Amino acid sequence: MSARSYGQNCSLAVAMDLIGERWTLLIVRELMLGPRRFTQLQENLPGIGTNLLSDRLARLTRLGILDRQRADGGHPSYSLSQIGKELEAVVYPLIRWGNLFPDRRRDSRHSRPEWNILPLRAYYSPRAGQRWKGAYRVEIDGQALTVAARETGLETVDDDPVATITMDSVTAAKVASGSVSLERAVQAGQISLAGSPADIELFFDAFSGPD
């Protein structure tokens, strides 16, 4: 089990000692979508070795960042502990920063529909979301999810949407990070909109940065 420490009396170095190793934050990303079992994690982390996943899970559990639950004789399941959930405050800024490099997405091969909820949450403003009149269907790279504003934040729901927004992930990254304006992306046909203009405006208001 790896333990190579920076040995610095510095909060950032402590954080990097704990979660700075390869794959760790991607495991946290998966668990931000809910509890997962070993095999589910392995499926969504193509390229990770089983030994490495095993090591990471054991170490993060020992550190109190993950909880390991064994569903009554069943197979173990991993979830974020209280202190692990606080890593959301790290992951969302990292997602926003990664969006500053939209061209890096082109040659990427693996894509999962669940990953689209996290970038949305990374920009979502609960205050503006409270004004939504219903759910929205968002299609990114052909993978659709329907989201609505809830007390706990932006959640996926099964409701019928009041509007649909369609785009690819490169466009989403450019619009979210501000390198291309929403109006220009719509004019260029990179974003398709369906629904009343009022509902659509309310949708984008919730992603226009902090109130």
Place this chain on the structure above:
Amino acid sequence: MSARSYGQNCSLAVAMDLIGERWTLLIVRELMLGPRRFTQLQENLPGIGTNLLSDRLARLTRLGILDRQRADGGHPSYSLSQIGKELEAVVYPLIRWGNLFPDRRRDSRHSRPEWNILPLRAYYSPRAGQRWKGAYRVEIDGQALTVAARETGLETVDDDPVATITMDSVTAAKVASGSVSLERAVQAGQISLAGSPADIELFFDAFSGPD
């Protein structure tokens, strides 16, 4: 030059491809304190190999995260580019998260006085800081710096302080992360205060979380 990519079409994976390697964020931390030369970086990153530092600097410069300036025939100097400065939005949450593990600091050996300004900034609220009447002297682990509120945020200054706050870094982490209350730390003698109670209250108001 390393290029091991996660190959995922995900903003977080893109970010980790760019800055997820060992030492990278600690280099960014150093450059958040201002431009630095090769040897200065090496001094403040004990344990890093010269080849690794060289590789990281070249790669980050090529990616547009760092700027390399050669002061007119002099020696090269490295600084954060515009996009590199945006990593502050990642580093400060990481510092706050690392403070949730105050006990991890005990066995740490290396400590540098400049590192104390970053944790302060990680919790500093400009709005509350504007009410400060002057500069404050902060001593953490016996290393002192004097800070004041400026337009650009919390800065180190040479002014005479209106008050002095003295503590060790473990106590600082506990109070900042809320695991120990300010009152209790003062009562236990882990924080020493010098100056008028009004000034001291104004100081801590600026570190009590977002307004």
Place this chain on the structure above:
DNA sequence: CTGCATCCGCCTCGATACTG
């Protein structure tokens, strides 16, 4: 079949020596 443990080739890391 799931959840790991073991083994092995390779690449990265860390330390030292050396050079313009």
Place this chain on the structure above:
DNA sequence: CAGTATCGAGGCGGATGCAG
């Protein structure tokens, strides 16, 4: 001062094996 060259050690990636 600012790197480059080299090399041993160890973490990583992939395949295989195995117990519950």
